[in-house]
Amino acid sequence: KNNGASEKKKLPLPPGPPLLLFIAKFLVPGRNVGHIGHILRGLHARYGPIISISMVKITFVFVADHGLAHSVLIKGGGNFDDRPPPSVIMELFFPQTIGTSSYGAYWRLVRRNMHSQALHPTRIRQFSEARQRARDAMFASLRADSEGGSAAVTVRPMLTRCLFALIVEMALGVRLGQEALEEMREMMLEIFLALAGFPVFAIFPAITRRVLRKRWTWYLALREKQQRVLVPLIRAQRGADDPPCYADSLLELRVAEEGGRPLTDEEMAALCTEFIIGAVDTSVSLMEWIMAELVNHPDAQAKVYEEVSAKADLSDLKGMPFLKAVVLEGLRLHPGSHIILPHGVKSDAEVGGYRVPKGAVINVLIADLGRDEKVWSEASEFRPERFLEGGDGSDLDITGTRELKMAPFGAGRRMCPGHMLATLHAEYFVGSLVKEFQWLPPEPGQDGVDMTPELASVIVLKNRLRARIVPRTT
Numbered sequence: 517k518n519n520g521a522s523e524k525k526k527l528p529l530p531p532g533p534p535l536l537l538f539i540a541k542f543l544v545p546g547r548n549v550g551h552i553g554h555i556l557r558g559l560h561a562r563y564g565p566i567i568s569i570s571m572v573k574i575t576f577v578f579v580a581d582h583g584l585a586h587s588v589l590i591k592g593g594g595n596f597d598d599r600p601p602p603s604v605i606m607e608l609f610f611p612q613t614i615g616t617s618s619y620g621a622y623w624r625l626v627r628r629n630m631h632s633q634a635l636h637p638t639r640i641r642q643f644s645e646a647r648q649r650a651r652d653a654m655f656a657s658l659r660a661d662s663e664g665g666s667a668a669v670t671v672r673p674m675l676t677r678c679l680f681a682l683i684v685e686m687a688l689g690v691r692l693g694q695e696a697l698e699e700m701r702e703m704m705l706e707i708f709l710a711l712a713g714f715p716v717f718a719i720f721p722a723i724t725r726r727v728l729r730k731r732w733t734w735y736l737a738l739r740e741k742q743q744r745v746l747v748p749l750i751r752a753q754r755g756a757d758d759p760p761c762y763a764d765s766l767l768e769l770r771v772a773e774e775g776g777r778p779l780t781d782e783e784m785a786a787l788c789t790e791f792i793i794g795a796v797d798t799s800v801s802l803m804e805w806i807m808a809e810l811v812n813h814p815d816a817q818a819k820v821y822e823e824v825s826a827k828a829d830l831s832d833l834k835g836m837p838f839l840k841a842v843v844l845e846g847l848r849l850h851p852g853s854h855i856i857l858p859h860g861v862k863s864d865a866e867v868g869g870y871r872v873p874k875g876a877v878i879n880v881l882i883a884d885l886g887r888d889e890k891v892w893s894e895a896s897e898f899r900p901e902r903f904l905e906g907g908d909g910s911d912l913d914i915t916g917t918r919e920l921k922m923a924p925f926g927a928g929r930r931m932c933p934g935h936m937l938a939t940l941h942a943e944y945f946v947g948s949l950v951k952e953f954q955w956l957p958p959e960p961g962q963d964g965v966d967m968t969p970e971l972a973s974v975i976v977l978k979n980r981l982r983a984r985i986v987p988r989t990t
């Protein structure tokens with residue numbers, strides 16, 4: 517065993533650019549940390565499928581290849597499933613969430629709780645009425661926005677409002693009014709931007725806290741608001757007839773390793789924030805991409821319509837293979853992000869003939885896996901049929917256990933625990949939108965809509981989808 521360890525120490529680190537060159541790539545005017553996917557793509561083309569960048573005391577490793585991603589996320593046996601220590605910003609808003617906790621007992625507890633309580637199929641079924649309400653509210657605002665069918669609608673804000681209300685209900689068990697929802701939405705957005713937009717805090721916390729004192733004070737106020745808004749809702753008495761929500765499960769949870777203590781208010785607020793931030797924009801973006809594809813592919817839209825119109829209602833999504841294929845094809849072509857969350861390495865390891873040292877931070881360029889011509893035929897084409905029998909995606913296992921053909925939700929122990937809910941929401945809302953309306957390009961005679969992605973860390977459509985909707989009459 518010792519031999520193995522010393523052998524690993526002898527291996528070289530993966531190739532990669534010097535730190536300064538890497539940093540310089542972000543300093544090009546107009547670029548920011550959101551351009552990481554674009555920058556990594558260029559570096560992989562130059563240095564190969566595994567690269568490393570040494571930054572002060574930490575080695576960052578990136579892989580961009582099906583086999584290497586599989587050996588890290590699936591075959592790694594937990595060695596690559598830690599998280600790097602949280603930044604000061606994370607500690608502020610996200611102390612001890614599922615996504616930020618290190619690989620251990622607490623993480624297992626909160627992750628299992630989300631999985632078995634909030635996201636269990638029984639629980640998801642209990643929220644079918646809430647889904648219908650969200651759907652009906654969306655139909656109403658689409659009708660109002662299309663001015664009786666003459667004007668094009670902008671899809672994203674409506675999907676966001678609808679999904680946000682639904683997810684807040686699943687998380688906190690409340691049906692908030694429009695104003696309270698808007699306020700909470702704004703707060704979540706601010707927290708998300710604070711988390712995503714300030715990596716500089718992660719590297720030199722003491723200095724940045726001083727230099728950016730004003731901003732730091734603002735973050736403290738935002739955190740205070742997060743507690744003020746969420747804690748009373750989490751602790752509120754809920755209706756006896758309402759299905760149990762995520763907050764209910766958090767109130768019941770006990771940390772066995774710490775003398776069976778209950779969760780603190782801060783922990784519960786952080787976990788609810790994570791639930792809401794994790795579940796809304798990711799799914800909205802996926803649905804917007806899919807609707808845009810369906811505007812550009814009327815034949816596929818017609819096939820979805822054929823399936824959904826045969827059903828009285830969509831509360832049960834069984835027996836709709838084409839709709840499911842459309843959602844998978846959306847996930848293949850338009851995964852939410854270029855990379856997954858950073859994974860921490862527990863002990864020295866070998867990946868692809870290189871040394872990945874203990875304490876390194878490893879990540880996977882997942883966005884390109886689904887577009888690899890070596891794995892997918894006509895990889896850049898929207899062809900949902902590939903997920904039907906006989907197609908190159910028909911044997912897809914989204915958890916990637918056997919092989920990682922695509923990994924929009926990551927894979928392995930840290931795989932997105934919300935993947936089934938996200939898929940169900942995409943199927944339900946896309947199916948409902950097609951059942952209720954026909955979707956056409958914004959101007960009569962126009963060929964299709966622009967599918968250019970925004971060059972940012974979250975892969976969204978650069979130009980928000982606008983489409984004309986025609987109510988189905990039959």
Ligand code: HEM
Binds near residue numbers: 616853927932
């Ligand atoms: C289309 C929608 C979604 C996409 C594309 C997506 C994608 C991802 C990805 C790529 C990761 C990182 C995995 C890793 O680090 O290895 C992740 C983690 C996570 N996601 Fe999602 N997600 C979606 C929806 C959701 C939903 C609906 C929820 C909750 C209800 C959720 C909760 C989480 C949590 C808690 C983690 C952290 C897991 C951990 O560290 O153990 N996500 N997601």
